[in-house]
Amino acid sequence: MDKPIEGRVTAAREDGVVVFLIGMRINSFAALRSWVPVARAMRPMLRELSRDEGSGLLGYRFLLGFPRLFYVVQYWDSKDRLLAYAAAPDRAHRPAWSAFNRRLREGRGRVGFWHETYVVPAGAHESVYVNMPEFGLGRATGTVPVGRRGERAAERLGVK
Template identity: 70%
Template sequence: MSAQVIEGRMTAAAEDGVVVFLIGMRINKFRSPRDWWPVMRAMPRMLKELTEDPAGGLIGARFLVGGARLAYLVQYWESREKLLAYAAAPDRGHRPAWAAFNRRARAGGAGVGFWHETYLVPAGSYETVYVNMPEFGLGAATGVIPVGRRGDRAADRLAVKKSPAA
């Protein structure tokens, strides 16, 4: 992702549906790093694995911090099927990390909380605008185009439907 500001009003170049996956952790007990440190270390390894495999379905991710205790990722995926395939693949990083987390949680490791939310967003059901910003969010995942190509108002951009194949 480039930090170069793109002047003007832009919108994400995405045309198809997208899966938005939010995943994060909350440090409940700072003095229990044995609970939260493995969780903190697992995500960068999985992101590296996913970014090295473009066919895997992850099209973009952004790490965010919410105060001193909360860290999370906003991820954009090509499809629900690719997200679920990654989560279930026995030869990928997610399964062993999830199994280890569950073992620690069952053993009383409440020093860390974990959460995720998944949203399936069909084409035509999302709208974006970025004004004098570097590529960000869905625009960083799919590239950006001038707003005028999709309509100057949010209502116009939400009304745009993917054109049928010729």
């Protein structure tokens, strides 16, 4: 278990960030052949990205919306690198995406899929973590004492 950092800290990242949410919803638990391969496909891609320091992936977190929803929050350094990975023919995403689309068509609605992408420019994000282990953007980019970026959320967002 991660040890909490005492006091108030904020994410160290001041540059822009891309937040990519991707997930699946199990519409039929009995349809194992439809959703188990989809659930297993994400880890190899994240391992591949994590091993490549130039990939643009800053960090990620698996989350569960009990009992049917599984998703991953990903932090990227740019939309260009996220899109480049998605389109790269020699990376794990393309074959996984092709296989997933095939299963989605064959599955007749037994598994759902979604993703959302948010491009957040520098100065348009802030965070605070109190007595928490590194989490979210802070885990992806490291943390600094809140005072370094501003005591209040408005200050961290550049609002006077």
